[in-house]
Every structure is written in C-alpha cells, then in structure tokens.
Amino acid sequence: MISIRDLRVDYDNLCAVSDLTLEVGDGEVCGLIGPNGAGKTTTMRTMLGLIEPTYGSIVIDGVDVREFPREVNAIVGFMPDFPPIYEDLLVWEFVDLFAASYRIPRRERRDRVDRYLAVVGLTEKRNEGIPGLSRGMRQRLMLAKTLIPDPQVLLLDEPASGVDPQGRIDLKNIIKQLAGEGKTILVSSHILSEMNEFCTSVAIMERGKLVVGGRIEEVNARIMGASLLAVEVLDDTAAFLRVVAADPHAGEPVLRGGAYEFRFQGKAEEASELLARLIGEGVRVASFSRRKENLEELFLKVGAKELA
Numbered sequence: 001m002i003s004i005r006d007l008r009v010d011y012d013n014l015c016a017v018s019d020l021t022l023e024v025g026d027g028e029v030c031g032l033i034g035p036n037g038a039g040k041t042t043t044m045r046t047m048l049g050l051i052e053p054t055y056g057s058i059v060i061d062g063v064d065v066r067e068f069p070r071e072v073n074a075i076v077g078f079m080p081d082f083p084p085i086y087e088d089l090l091v092w093e094f095v096d097l098f099a100a101s102y103r104i105p106r107r108e109r110r111d112r113v114d115r116y117l118a119v120v121g122l123t124e125k126r127n128e129g130i131p132g133l134s135r136g137m138r139q140r141l142m143l144a145k146t147l148i149p150d151p152q153v154l155l156l157d158e159p160a161s162g163v164d165p166q167g168r169i170d171l172k173n174i175i176k177q178l179a180g181e182g183k184t185i186l187v188s189s190h191i192l193s194e195m196n197e198f199c200t201s202v203a204i205m206e207r208g209k210l211v212v213g214g215r216i217e218e219v220n221a222r223i224m225g226a227s228l229l230a231v232e233v234l235d236d237t238a239a240f241l242r243v244v245a246a247d248p249h250a251g252e253p254v255l256r257g258g259a260y261e262f263r264f265q266g267k268a269e270e271a272s273e274l275l276a277r278l279i280g281e282g283v284r285v286a287s288f289s290r291r292k293e294n295l296e297e298l299f300l301k302v303g304a305k306e307l308a
C-alpha cells in the first residue's frame, strides 16, 4: 500500500511536485501519467527517500519514508527509465549478480534467478549475452533484477518507453500478473494508449500537480462521462441540435470531420432512445456511433484545460 499525503518537492526555486495526495492499494496498478517535466520521476525518487520532500508524508506498507528510508528500500523495487546495464554479462549472470548483492545464498540463487527469468519470459534467453537483447527484453531483464528481493511495492519509471508494440504487450501482461499476486504497482508513462487496459487507477500530473486521479471507472464516470457520441446528419441540423439540446444526457455537440460529436452520460438504451427521437423529428441520420472515451482523450482534455 502506498499512501502519499500533501507532498511538495522543490528544487531550489522550482516546485517540481505540489499538493500531491495519492493512494495505491495492494493488487492495484496506478498509472502515473504526465508529459515530460510533470514531476513523475521526482515523485518516485522522493518515495525512495532519494530526495527530501519540502513537506508532506509518504508511507509505504506502513513505513514512513522520511523516518525509515532503509526499511522502505527493503519493501520497494524501483526500475528507472534508463537503468545502467552491464553489457558483458550473460542474461542469467546479470540477475545472479543482483541476487548475490542481496546476499541470497549461492545455493538458493539459481532457483531465484530462474524463477524471475520465467516471470519476465526470458527463460529462453538465459544463456545469451545482453548485447543481443531488444529494448523490450532489456526492460524485462531489469524487471527480473528488480523482483529479486521480492518487493511488495514496485515503482516502474516509463518501463515501456522505446519498447516495440509486442514488447509493450509483454510488459503489460507481466505487470498485470504481478498485480494479480497482490503487489502494489506505480507505473509512470507519457504514453497513454495502453495504460487504461491494465491500470486500476490513474493519477494524471501536469507541472507538478495532480490534475485528476482515482479509479479508472470513477475517473471515466466523473470526468469523461460514459461515452462519446458521433452523429452525422444529412440536412436538418437545426432539428438535430434542438433534440440533442433537450436530452439530459447529452453535452454540447461540436462539428468534427463532418459529424457532430458530444459527450453522452446515458446508457446504451438512452442513446438508442435519442436516435429514435432524432428520426421521429425527421432528422436524416447518416451515421450514429457511440464509443468509450479513452484515457488518451482524457489526457488531451486535461492538457487543454477543459476540466477547469
């Protein structure tokens, strides 16, 4: 469990994180999302006790980071965005090196190394050299290394950055599996498209501040509305606009690429009733589609300050 309260972090004159309150429970994957410079890395480094906060508290699994930074290090596994990697080792040797640094006895090490290579899907690469690994495989190797001490909490800083699409799917599945085992995971990204598939909650940061946060469904319901409707009408736009304006679930239509788009807070049945009313009023509907808004659109909106 991660619990951050009223966190503020300053670098000299720059406030990198301000008023950040965030909770991530066991078995949860929280997506820490924001553009470059939003404060994601600073937040993670502060959670590790590497940066002293100006004020606020961070408690991880009941341990206060400020008071007991060493204890926190035993609970948290951190994977930086571009971690150093020793090129002249074999895959298993790299993980074994870290197992040795955690003083895991030699006889237990082999099992431990093989277990985590299997978790990250690198068993087949066990005896290969690191230079031959793709960026995605390197990230998985770093994850195996991070998992060696069996941390309850994982902080993954942009793990998918520079990774190809298949590599991202692999990472996503591994993260899901780890959450399924009850780990608490905070994963940062500025690429949103795949985050909504495996995160249980999101915290969207912009210039050090949390702009929106909460469980994915709540964020969907609160901010994005249930769905987005796109309707293409042939002629009678006035009648169309009148019917939509009278619908309690519909937001204001905006003409985009020949179709009117608007947020719709109702269910599928209510969307279907709206379509029936439009047709009943003589509006010639050429197309009518309803889709869920995804996080990427939310992020664009957040960036565009539409939520103010």
Ligand SMILES: Nc1ncnc2c1ncn2[C@@H]1O[C@H](COP(=O)(O)OP(=O)(O)OP(=O)(O)O)[C@@H](O)[C@H]1O
Binding pocket: 011, 014, 016, 034, 035, 036, 037, 038, 039, 040, 041, 042, 043, 190
């Ligand atoms: N060591 C430092 N000294 C001074 N300013 C810093 C330092 N590290 C980061 N910053 C500044 O703090 C702000 C937050 O940076 P941070 O790296 O936490 O953002 P981020 O969301 O992780 O971005 P990125 O995706 O680029 O890593 C930025 O304005 C950055 O320039």
